[in-house]
Amino acid sequence: MVARLAASPEARERLGITAEQADKIQRQTDDFRKAQIRGRADLQLKQLELRELMRGETPDRAAIDRKMDELSAARAAQAKAEAHYRLDMRASLTAEQRQKLHEMMERGGRRGRDGADRPGRAPGSGPGSGEGQQQNP
Numbered sequence: 001m002v003a004r005l006a007a008s009p010e011a012r013e014r015l016g017i018t019a020e021q022a023d024k025i026q027r028q029t030d031d032f033r034k035a036q037i038r039g040r041a042d043l044q045l046k047q048l049e050l051r052e053l054m055r056g057e058t059p060d061r062a063a064i065d066r067k068m069d070e071l072s073a074a075r076a077a078q079a080k081a082e083a084h085y086r087l088d089m090r091a092s093l094t095a096e097q098r099q100k101l102h103e104m105m106e107r108g109g110r111r112g113r114d115g116a117d118r119p120g121r122a123p124g125s126g127p128g129s130g131e132g133q134q135q136n137p
Contacts, residue, residue, distance in 0.1 A: 002089040003029040005101070014104065015097050025092050032085040039078045046071050 005011035006025040017025075050067045053059060090098065 001105075002093065002101070011104075015093070015100050017093070017097065021092055025089065028085070028088050028092070032081065035081055036078070039074065039081065043071065043074045043078070046074055 003025055005015060006017055006022040011017075012022055046067060050064065050071065053064050053067055093101065
């Protein structure tokens with residue numbers, strides 16, 4: 001969310017994000033995305049290796065257990081990296097900017113993509129609140 005807003009000149013202005021902040025956010029986002037791509041590839045390789053171990057005529061249970069431990073560790077590393085990225089994005093904003101962002105999200109959460117109010121919905125709930133979902137007319 002912060003990265004998308006930092007890329008938007010209008011949002012940067014509304015939140016008071018400086019050019020330096022926007023550059024830092026973009027660098028951190030690029031680094032995170034690269035790490036995610038590498039992590040997904042590593043995870044896929046480990047999954048393939050596990051399938052290979054499982055296909056053997058006499059599967060080595062210890063090797064399978066080790067590979068499953070590697071898979072678990074890789075998944076945990078991805079989850080930690082995502083949490084750290086979110087914390088880094090939050091830390092890149094001042095307290096005042098975070099408050100403005102929170103207020104923008106609350107206001108925006110009650111509106112559809114067409115800008116029409118959606119009364120009775122909590123911010124971020126219901127259809128259309130997820131990214132990539134379509135609004136029903």
